Amino acid sequence: MKQAIKKELKVPAIKEGTVIDHIPSRVTFKVMRILDLKEFEHPISVALNLKSKSMGHKGIIKVGSRFLTEDEVNKIAILAPNATVNIIKGYGVKEKINVQLPDKVINIIKCSNPNCITNQEKVKTHFSIINKAPLKVICRHCERVMEESDITLI
Amino acid sequence: MIFLMDNNGFKGRDIISIRDFSKKDLLYLLSIAKRMEQSPDTSLLNNKIASLLFFEPSTRTRLSFDSAFKKLGGKTIGFAQAEVTSVKKGETLWDTIKMVEQYSDVIIMRHYIEGAARLAAEAASIPVLNAGDGANQHPTQTLLDLYTILKEKGTLEGLNIGFLGDLKYGRTVHSLAIALSHFNAKMFFISPKALSMPKDYLDELKGKNIKFTEAEDVAEVSKQLDVLYVTRIQKERFADALEYEKYKNAYKLDKSLLKISKKDLIIMHPLPRVGEINPELDDTKNAVYFRQAGNGIPVRQALLALVLGKIK
Numbered sequence: 001m002k003q004a005i006k007k008e009l010k011v012p013a014i015k016e017g018t019v020i021d022h023i024p025s026r027v028t029f030k031v032m033r034i035l036d037l038k039e040f041e042h043p044i045s046v047a048l049n050l051k052s053k054s055m056g057h058k059g060i061i062k063v064g065s066r067f068l069t070e071d072e073v074n075k076i077a078i079l080a081p082n083a084t085v086n087i088i089k090g091y092g093v094k095e096k097i098n099v100q101l102p103d104k105v106i107n108i109i110k111c112s113n114p115n116c117i118t119n120q121e122k123v124k125t126h127f128s129i130i131n132k133a134p135l136k137v138i139c140r141h142c143e144r145v146m147e148e149s150d151i152t153l154i
Numbered sequence: 155m156i157f158l159m160d161n162n163g164f165k166g167r168d169i170i171s172i173r174d175f176s177k178k179d180l181l182y183l184l185s186i187a188k189r190m191e192q193s194p195d196t197s198l199l200n201n202k203i204a205s206l207l208f209f210e211p212s213t214r215t216r217l218s219f220d221s222a223f224k225k226l227g228g229k230t231i232g233f234a235q236a237e238v239t240s241v242k243k244g245e246t247l248w249d250t251i252k253m254v255e256q257y258s259d260v261i262i263m264r265h266y267i268e269g270a271a272r273l274a275a276e277a278a279s280i281p282v283l284n285a286g287d288g289a290n291q292h293p294t295q296t297l298l299d300l301y302t303i304l305k306e307k308g309t310l311e312g313l314n315i316g317f318l319g320d321l322k323y324g325r326t327v328h329s330l331a332i333a334l335s336h337f338n339a340k341m342f343f344i345s346p347k348a349l350s351m352p353k354d355y356l357d358e359l360k361g362k363n364i365k366f367t368e369a370e371d372v373a374e375v376s377k378q379l380d381v382l383y384v385t386r387i388q389k390e391r392f393a394d395a396l397e398y399e400k401y402k403n404a405y406k407l408d409k410s411l412l413k414i415s416k417k418d419l420i421i422m423h424p425l426p427r428v429g430e431i432n433p434e435l436d437d438t439k440n441a442v443y444f445r446q447a448g449n450g451i452p453v454r455q456a457l458l459a460l461v462l463g464k465i466k
């Protein structure tokens with residue numbers, strides 16, 4: 001298993017950057033959007049529907065010369081709680097992070113309640129994670145409880 | 155550490171959601187409410203000013219807060235509906251609060267948008283009391299409900315509480331069920347299937363090991379109840395007129411209920427009622443709904459005195 005991952009990470013090899021692995025296929029493009037790579041000039045490769053023993057199908061994103069902020073890792077954790085983030089330096093995996101859902105997320109999730117103050121005024125949203133699997137979050141302002149399927153990111 | 159425990163940490167605190175209260179907080183607050191009722195101090199809030207910001211009209215809640223504050227010697231300023239405020243001119247709530255906090259010691263706010271109270275508390279450096287934010291929270295209603303049960307039954311522990319009517323949309327029911335989950339209550343949710351208690355709340359109660367039963371007819375469970383909390387059931391909530399006809403009478407309580415209930419059952423209602431309680435029940439010892447409304451005064455006085463640091 002370990003060797004198989006290494007092989008995948010090498011093609012195409014990146015000298016420095018980030019490989020996000022174990023993304024559910026269906027949210028892979030959403031994860032791309034979090035990284036906001038529209039104007040990005042370095043190599044990006046995306047693979048979808050790869051066979052995975054633990055997940056059935058998975059997606060992988062490889063980005064050269066780009067490292068993630070804590071905020072970005074937290075956002076990924078909401079969409080893909082089992083994702084791993086590999087930090088690549090000198091063509092090798094320097095560090096492997098299993099993403100973790102934080103207890104609270106600020107200004108990442110959009111409240112699904114149209115009558116919530118956060119959808120009426122320019123204010124930061126503030127959600128607490130009340131259940132990790134299946135994901136359930138509560139809006140600090142209107143106290144709406146949202147499940148994974150209701151969640152959209154800001 | 156001892157200093158922090160003074161006043162149970164209420165001084166300067168915002169009162170936004172019943173979820174912010176621990177069991178200890180609730181019991182302490184209710185003990186102060188009792189003190190307020192038994193030995194009122196008419197000069198406790200001398201020189202204090204409360205802003206009553208009612209972006210949505212609610213005459214009963216506004217008058218109750220106004221009366222509670224003035225009876226303790228304080229003064230109130232504010233408005234009764236959004237039409238007359240700068241909000242109509244496009245000012246944000248954030249800015250309105252930043253302005254109002256210059257004029258007063260505490261803000262009491264009702265708003266038609268959910269989460270508005272929490273936002274006001276984030277903006278203000280003075281305490282904010284939520285007097286209702288849309289369909290979300292109305293914590294002082296829940297606190298006066300608890301105070302009523304405590305006063306009438308002598309305890310909050312281990313009671314059998316029935317909730318009847320519109321349990322799907324009724325925020326008073328949701329909040330009271332959450333509050334009573336601190337006191338090992340057994341709950342009976344009596345409603346038409348279409349208006350039953352939302353799954354999120356039932357899951358939350360399960361998570362807290364609270365025992366509950368769901369029923370469609372009050373007669374199925376009435377013999378077990380210590381408290382029956384009745385809410386309005388509105389015709390508009392039913393998609394089907396026939397469905398409404400079917401339930402209409404099951405939720406019109408009259409004296410026949412007393413024949414199938416415990417002698418000391420108390421009947422509560424947040425008011426106004428629209429016909430779910432026959433006035434023939436009003437002068438029975440079981441009916442406590444008018445006293446319940448009156449209990450809003452000592453409870454609101456206790457909260458205001460506490461957050462203003464006037465209770466040691």
Ligand SMILES: [Zn+2]
Pocket residue numbers: 111112113116117118139140141142143144269
């Ligand atoms: Zn919200």
